[in-house]
Amino acid sequence: MKKLFIISVILLGLASCDNPAEAIATFDRQKRAIGLQDPEKQSELLAQEPLVFRESMKNLHKQYANLLPIIKDLPPKFVRKYKKECSYDLVSLSSAYLLQHLKYAKEDAPVINELEDLCAAIDLDNAADFNDYPEYQTLVHNIFKLRIYSYKVQYEFDDPWGKILADFKTIKSENIKQALAPLLIEGVSPTSAATTNEELMALIPQIIKNTELLQELNQRINLVNKLKSGQPFPPFEGVVDINDKPISFEQLNLKGKMLFIDIWATYCPDCRKELPALETLQQTYKGKPITFISISVDRDKEAWKTMVKEKKLSGIHLYASPETKELFKKLYDLRSIPRYMLVDKEGNIISINAPMPSKSTALESLINL
Numbered sequence: 001m002k003k004l005f006i007i008s009v010i011l012l013g014l015a016s017c018d019n020p021a022e023a024i025a026t027f028d029r030q031k032r033a034i035g036l037q038d039p040e041k042q043s044e045l046l047a048q049e050p051l052v053f054r055e056s057m058k059n060l061h062k063q064y065a066n067l068l069p070i071i072k073d074l075p076p077k078f079v080r081k082y083k084k085e086c087s088y089d090l091v092s093l094s095s096a097y098l099l100q101h102l103k104y105a106k107e108d109a110p111v112i113n114e115l116e117d118l119c120a121a122i123d124l125d126n127a128a129d130f131n132d133y134p135e136y137q138t139l140v141h142n143i144f145k146l147r148i149y150s151y152k153v154q155y156e157f158d159d160p161w162g163k164i165l166a167d168f169k170t171i172k173s174e175n176i177k178q179a180l181a182p183l184l185i186e187g188v189s190p191t192s193a194a195t196t197n198e199e200l201m202a203l204i205p206q207i208i209k210n211t212e213l214l215q216e217l218n219q220r221i222n223l224v225n226k227l228k229s230g231q232p233f234p235p236f237e238g239v240v241d242i243n244d245k246p247i248s249f250e251q252l253n254l255k256g257k258m259l260f261i262d263i264w265a266t267y268c269p270d271c272r273k274e275l276p277a278l279e280t281l282q283q284t285y286k287g288k289p290i291t292f293i294s295i296s297v298d299r300d301k302e303a304w305k306t307m308v309k310e311k312k313l314s315g316i317h318l319y320a321s322p323e324t325k326e327l328f329k330k331l332y333d334l335r336s337i338p339r340y341m342l343v344d345k346e347g348n349i350i351s352i353n354a355p356m357p358s359k360s361t362a363l364e365s366l367i368n369l
Helices: 002-013 020-034 039-046 050-070 076-100 106-120 127-132 134-154 160-168 174-187 194-207 211-226 269-284 301-310 322-332 360-367
Strands: 239-241 258-264 290-296 316-320 339-343 349-351
Touching (some): 039 076, 076 106, 301 316
Parallel strands (some): 290 316
C-alpha cells in the first residue's frame, strides 16, 4: 500500500502540463514506468502460472487505463491511438503467453481458453493498423503461429498445411500476406498432400522476394522431389537392434521384398494405439514378400526394449539414438510420430508418408500383394 501511495503522489505531481507536447512526454515516461516494454518484465510475466498471469493482466489493464485520467492536455488523436495501442499490446502479450504454454495442465484450461477467446476475437486483416502499430504486427504473427500449431495438432494426419493455406488465402491485405508468407515455407513437405505442396510452391515465390527465404524454400522443394513416389528410398543408418548391435540398411537383406517402416516411440500415444493394427497387418501379409521394420526414437532405450519384449511385438525392431533421429529429420523430413513409409521391391518409394495401419483399406491398396 505504501508503494502504491508513493506512485500515486508522483503521478499526481506530473498531472498538470502546460502544453500537449509536454503532456505526451510525461505520459510516455509514465507508460515506460509500468515496465511492460522491458524484456525482463515480459519474461517474468510469461513464466507465470496461468492464474497468476491472468491477475497480472488485469492489473496491467488497470494501470494502462489509469494513465489517461491522470495527465491533462493530451490531444484527442493521441488518446485514441493510445487506447488502440494499449489494447493490441495486452492481447499481444496474451498471445505470446499462449505460444509459450502450448501444453498445460487440465486445471489451467479455463484460463487458457479465456486467452484463446481473447485472441480469436482479433481481426487479422487490418492493413492500416499493421502499418501503424508494431504491437498489432506482433499480435498477428503470434495468432497465426497459434493457428498453425492448432491445425498441426488437430489435423496431424490429415494434411494440416492444406487447412493453414486455406486460412492464409482468406487474408486480403497484401502487407500482412507478405509478413506471414515465410511461415508457410514449413508446409512444403513430403508429409503434405501433393496438391498442397503444388499450391505452396506456386504461391510463396509470388509473395516472398527475400533471397535467403527463397533458398530455404528451394531446399524444401528439393527434398519433396527427392522423396516423391518412384524415387530411390534413402537408406537409413546409425541404428542398433535390441541387443545393441549396429545394423546397416544393407545387412537387412531386403532385395526383392517390399518394405514397411514404422518410426515410433513408447511415449507416443498414437504410436501405441496403432500397435494392434500393425500386428494384424503383419499377420495378414505373413509369408508374403514384405518386411516390417519398426524404428524407435525413444529417449529411453530400456523402455523400448521392455515394451518390445513384454508385448512380443512382431517384425524387425531397431533403435535410433537422438543423434540418428536428427538425421531422420533431414533424410525423411521427420516432424512427428508415428510415421510410416512404404518401399517397393526395387527399393523405390511408394509412399514416404504412408497411411497408418488402422487405415487398412488405403494401406492395402498401396501394398497390393
